[in-house]
Amino acid sequence: MTVLFGVFLLTLMVITALAMVHTKHLFVAVVLSGIFSLLMAANFFLLDAADVALTEAAIGAGISTVLFLGALALTGEHEHSRSSNRFVALGVVVVTTLIVIYATFDKPRFGDPMAPVHQHVAPWYFDTTREAIDIPNVVTAVLASFRGYDTLGEVFVVFTAGIGILFLFSVSPPSRKPIPQPGSKGIQQNFKRTLAKAKDTEVAEESEGLRHFLIPRVVGRLLIPFILLFGLYVQFHGDYGPGGGFQAGAIIAAAIILYALLEGEAQALRVIPQSVLTGLIAGGALLYGAVGIATILLGGNFLDYSVLAADPIAGQHIGIIVIEAGVGITVTGVLLSIFHAFAGRRRI
Amino acid sequence: MIDWSVHLPALQVIVPMLTAPLALLLRPRGLAWAAALAASLFAFAIAIMLTLGVLNGQTFTYQMGNWPAPYGIELGVDAFSALLLLVITGASALALLGGRRSLDADIEEERQPLFYAAWLLALAGLVGIPVAADAFNVFVFMEISSLASYVLIAGGRDRRALPAVFKYLIMGTIGATFYLIGVGLIYLMTGTLNLADMALRIQEVADQKPILVAAGFITIGLALKAAVFPLHVWLPNAYTHAPNVVTVFLGACATKVSLYLLLRFDFFVFQPNLVGHELQFSYFLMPLAVLAILIGSGVALFETNLKRLFAYSSVAQIGYILLGASLISAAGLTASVVLMFNHALAKGTLFLAITCLAMRHSGLHLNNIADAAKHMPWTMGAFVVAGFSLVGVPGTAGFISKWYLITAALEQGTIGIALIAVIVASSLMALVYVWRVIEPAYFGDAKPDAQDFETATTREAPSVLLAVTWVAALANIYYGLAPSLPVTLSSNAAEILLRYVP
Numbered sequence A: 001m002t003v004l005f006g007v008f009l010l011t012l013m014v015i016t017a018l019a020m021v022h023t024k025h026l027f028v029a030v031v032l033s034g035i036f037s038l039l040m041a042a043n044f045f046l047l048d049a050a051d052v053a054l055t056e057a058a059i060g061a062g063i064s065t066v067l068f069l070g071a072l073a074l075t076g077e078h079e080h081s082r083s084s085n086r087f088v089a090l091g092v093v094v095v096t097t098l099i100v101i102y103a104t105f106d107k108p109r110f111g112d113p114m115a116p117v118h119q120h121v122a123p124w125y126f127d128t129t130r131e132a133i134d135i136p137n138v139v140t141a142v143l144a145s146f147r148g149y150d151t152l153g154e155v156f157v158v159f160t161a162g163i164g165i166l167f168l169f170s171v172s173p174p175s176r177k178p179i180p181q182p183g184s185k186g187i188q189q190n191f192k193r194t195l196a197k198a199k200d201t202e203v204a205e206e207s208e209g210l211r212h213f214l215i216p217r218v219v220g221r222l223l224i225p226f227i228l229l230f231g232l233y234v235q236f237h238g239d240y241g242p243g244g245g246f247q248a249g250a251i252i253a254a255a256i257i258l259y260a261l262l263e264g265e266a267q268a269l270r271v272i273p274q275s276v277l278t279g280l281i282a283g284g285a286l287l288y289g290a291v292g293i294a295t296i297l298l299g300g301n302f303l304d305y306s307v308l309a310a311d312p313i314a315g316q317h318i319g320i321i322v323i324e325a326g327v328g329i330t331v332t333g334v335l336l337s338i339f340h341a342f343a344g345r346r347r348i
Numbered sequence B: 001m002i003d004w005s006v007h008l009p010a011l012q013v014i015v016p017m018l019t020a021p022l023a024l025l026l027r028p029r030g031l032a033w034a035a036a037l038a039a040s041l042f043a044f045a046i047a048i049m050l051t052l053g054v055l056n057g058q059t060f061t062y063q064m065g066n067w068p069a070p071y072g073i074e075l076g077v078d079a080f081s082a083l084l085l086l087v088i089t090g091a092s093a094l095a096l097l098g099g100r101r102s103l104d105a106d107i108e109e110e111r112q113p114l115f116y117a118a119w120l121l122a123l124a125g126l127v128g129i130p131v132a133a134d135a136f137n138v139f140v141f142m143e144i145s146s147l148a149s150y151v152l153i154a155g156g157r158d159r160r161a162l163p164a165v166f167k168y169l170i171m172g173t174i175g176a177t178f179y180l181i182g183v184g185l186i187y188l189m190t191g192t193l194n195l196a197d198m199a200l201r202i203q204e205v206a207d208q209k210p211i212l213v214a215a216g217f218i219t220i221g222l223a224l225k226a227a228v229f230p231l232h233v234w235l236p237n238a239y240t241h242a243p244n245v246v247t248v249f250l251g252a253c254a255t256k257v258s259l260y261l262l263l264r265f266d267f268f269v270f271q272p273n274l275v276g277h278e279l280q281f282s283y284f285l286m287p288l289a290v291l292a293i294l295i296g297s298g299v300a301l302f303e304t305n306l307k308r309l310f311a312y313s314s315v316a317q318i319g320y321i322l323l324g325a326s327l328i329s330a331a332g333l334t335a336s337v338v339l340m341f342n343h344a345l346a347k348g349t350l351f352l353a354i355t356c357l358a359m360r361h362s363g364l365h366l367n368n369i370a371d372a373a374k375h376m377p378w379t380m381g382a383f384v385v386a387g388f389s390l391v392g393v394p395g396t397a398g399f400i401s402k403w404y405l406i407t408a409a410l411e412q413g414t415i416g417i418a419l420i421a422v423i424v425a426s427s428l429m430a431l432v433y434v435w436r437v438i439e440p441a442y443f444g445d446a447k448p449d450a451q452d453f454e455t456a457t458t459r460e461a462p463s464v465l466l467a468v469t470w471v472a473a474l475a476n477i478y479y480g481l482a483p484s485l486p487v488t489l490s491s492n493a494a495e496i497l498l499r500y501v502p
Helices: A001-024 A026-046 A051-076 A086-106 A122-132 A138-146 A148-169 A183-207 A214-236 A245-263 A265-271 A276-296 A312-347 B003-025 B029-056 B079-097 B100-106 B109-131 B135-153 B163-188 B197-207 B210-225 B235-241 B243-272 B279-303 B307-326 B330-360 B377-391 B395-409 B414-443 B449-458 B463-482 B484-498
Strands: B059-062 B072-077
Touching: A001 B003, A001 B377, A001 B449, A026 A051, A051 A312, A086 B003, A086 B029, A122 A138, A122 A183, A122 A312, A122 B377, A138 A148, A138 B029, A138 B279, A148 B003, A148 B109, A148 B135, A148 B484, A214 A245, A214 A312, A214 B279, A245 A265, A245 A312, A245 B029, A276 A312, A276 B003, A276 B079, B003 B029, B003 B059, B003 B072, B003 B079, B029 B059, B029 B072, B029 B079, B029 B109, B029 B484, B072 B079, B072 B109, B072 B135, B072 B235, B072 B307, B072 B395, B079 B100, B079 B330, B079 B463, B079 B484, B100 B109, B100 B243, B100 B330, B100 B414, B109 B135, B109 B243, B135 B243, B163 B197, B163 B210, B163 B235, B163 B330, B197 B243, B210 B243, B235 B307, B243 B279, B243 B395, B243 B484, B279 B414, B307 B330, B307 B395, B307 B414, B307 B463, B307 B484, B330 B377, B330 B463, B330 B484, B377 B414, B395 B414, B395 B484
Parallel strands: none
Antiparallel strands: B059 B072
16 A cells, blocks of 8 residues: 555656656746655655655745745746757756666665665664663654764754855845935935835835735634644654654744745744844854763763763753754744845845 | 863864854954954864874774764764865965955955855865765765855855856755765665775675666766866856955865865775776776866966966866876875875965955956066065966975876876876976966066056055965975975875775
8 A cells, every 4th residue: 555655656756847847937846846845745754754754844845935936036937048958967867867777776675674774773773772862763863862963064054055045145236225425415315215215115014915815814823823833842842753953943934934924024024033033043053062062071072962961861862952952943043034035135 | 171182073173163153143343254264273273283193193083972983973084184174274274364355355244244154164064074984974064065165156246156156056066966876875785874884884785786876976976076077167167256265265175175085985985895996996087187187277278367267277286186096006196195285285375366466456367467576576476486386396395296196107107108298298288377477477568558557556465465375385385395294194195095995
C-alpha cells in the first residue's frame, strides 16, 4: 500500500516538475512549486521522516511560496524570451539525470536493514541517545547534540541569507532619494512633503491587506493564535516528537506573515518593528553560540552540553532546549525580515 | 584554569563566526569595521599559533561536543590546512586593515554593519573548510562562505556586479549541489561522513557504481567552485565588479579553499581506494590545467580593464596549481601547495595596489592610468614588486613556486619538457600583461584633456592602505629570499596527501 502511494506521489511530482519547466507564466510556476513541495513533504512522511516532512511543508510549500510571490510582485508575471544556451542547460540536466540513475543500479535495496547506513553510525546513535541524552526523538539528538556544530552552521547559513537580503534591499532606488534643500524654504517644503507622505501612507494602508474582505479577515484572525500555539508546540516538543527550531521558526513566521497579509504590512511592522527583527536575527545566533562558549568555560569542548548541569543528561536537555530556542528565534527573524524586504519594496 | 590552546581549531572558526551577529548590532560608524578587523586579526593570530604547533610536530584534533568521531564532528589541523588558514586569515586582516577608506566610499554607512557581518561570515566559512574533517560539515561551511561572498561581491556601487553575482550564484550553487550529491552517494554506500572513516570504509564498495559517480560529482562540483578551466566563466566578472577590497580578500583565497578540498578529498578518499583513480585524476586535470594556463594568460594579454586582466591571470594561476597536483608526485604537490601560498601573496598585493590606484583614478582602465607612477610612485612600486612575483622573477616569492613546479615537471621525462615549455611560455605572457600596466604608468603621457584635472587631484593613496600594500609587497620579497615557511609546510602537506596513495 505504501509503495502504491509512493509511486503515485512520485508520478505527480514528475508531472508537476515538467509543468513547471513548461509554463511561461511565472505565477503558475510559483504555485506549482508550492504543490511540488507539498508532494515532497508527503513523500518524506511516507518514508517515516516526519521531521523533514514538517520542514519541507513549512518552508518549501509555505514560506518559499510567499517569498516567491513577493518577488513576483516586484517583477513581471511572464518569463522573458528564452536565452540562447537553453539547449546546453537541457543537455547538462539530461546527462546529470542519466548519471544519477546509473548510480542507483548498485545502491542498497530500499529499506534493507543490512544497508551500510543502518549498520554503522545509526545503531550507536540509538544506543547513545538512550544512555546519554534520554530523549525519544533520535533525529533531534543527532541534529542538536551529536552534530550540533553542523546545526550551528546551518543557523548561520540562514543568518547569512537574512543579511544578504537586508543588505541588497536596503538600498533605496535612486529616483526617490530626497534632495536636500538649504534654507527655511527647504524646511517648509520638507515639512509639506512629510505631510503629503503621511497622507499617502495612510491612504496606502487603508487599501493594504485584506481589511475590506470580512470573511478571510475574521477566519484568518481566528487562525493566527492557533498557528502560533502550534509553532510553540513544535518548538518545545521537538525532543519528544517531530519538530525543532527550524520548523517552529517557519511556522511562527507564517503566522505573522498571515497577519501582515490580513492587516497590511505596515501594521505588522508596527507590531514587530525591523529593529526588533534585527535583534532576533542576531540574538538567536548569539544564543546558540553562547551555549558553546559556556560549555568551554565550564571545562568541556565546544557544544558539549553535558557540563551544563551536575547531571550530564540534564545538561544535554538544557543545552538542546536553549540551542533550539536560538534556532527558532533566528529563523523567525530572518524569514520575517525577508518577507518585509520584499513587501516593503512594493511601497517604495 | 581553561587550557585555551586545546580549543584552537574550534576558536579559529568560532571567533569570526560569532563576531558576525555582534557586528550587525554595532551602529555608530566604524564600530562594525573595528569588530571585523579585531576578529580577523584574532583569527590570524590563531592561525599563526596553529601553524607554529604544526611545525613543531603537533597534530590538532578536536571533537565537537565531545562526541567521538565518526559519530560526532571532528576538526583537524595539519600542515596543509595550516597553510590555507594563514592565507585566508592573513588576506582578511590585511584587506580590512588597509581597506577602510575604500570601503567607506563603496558601502553606504547604514549598510556597513550588514556588510561587515557578511565579511566575517565569509571569513568563518572559508576557515571552516580547512579545519573540518567531516564531509558534510565542509558543505555547511561552503554554504556560509558562498552566500556571504555573493553579498560581498554585490556590495559596491557598481550595478554590473549584480548580473555577475547572479551568474556566480547559479554556478556556485550547482557546484555545491554536485558536491552534496557526491557526499550523499558515498554516505549511502558507507554510512559515514567523517573523511578518515570514509577512506577506510569505502574500500569494500570502491568498485560499485555509486562511488564512481560520487567521485565524478565531487570532482566536477569542486572544480566549478575552484574556477577550473572551462568552469571559470563566473570568475572574471565577479572579481571585476566587486568592491576593490573584496577582490583583495576573495582573490587571494576563495578559489584556493575549493582547490584544497578537491585535493584533500581526492587524495584521501578516492586515490587509495579506486583502482587507477590517480591516473584518471591526472589525465583529466592535466590538459585542463594546461589549457587554463595558456588561455587564461592569453585572454589577459588583451584585456584592458585592470581588474579583469588580473582575474584572467588568476584562471591561469589556478591552472598552475592544478598542474602541480596532476603530476601526483611529492615534488608536484609541494609545488602546487607553495603556489597556493605565493599566488595569494602576489595576487593579494596586486589587488591592494589596484585598490590604491582606484582611490585616485576614476576608471581602472589601461588608458586611465597613464602617468600614474608620477603621482603615486609608492603604489606603482608595490605593483611592480607584486607583478614581478606573479611573473616569477628571481628574488620574489613567485620565482620559488615556478622553480618548484619546473623541478617537479623535470622528473616526468618527455611530457615534463612539454610542460616546462608551457610554463615558460605563460611566464613570458605574464611578463607581457604585467608590462602592459607598467608601461603606461611609468612612460605613458597623461591625456591632454585630463591633464588639468589629474594633476590637481591625484596624489598618493591613503597612508594606511599604502603601508598595508607595502607590507604585502615586502612579504613577496621576504618569501622569495627566505622561503622556508611555505616550503616546509608545503612539503609536509605533500607528504600528508601522498601518504595514502598506493
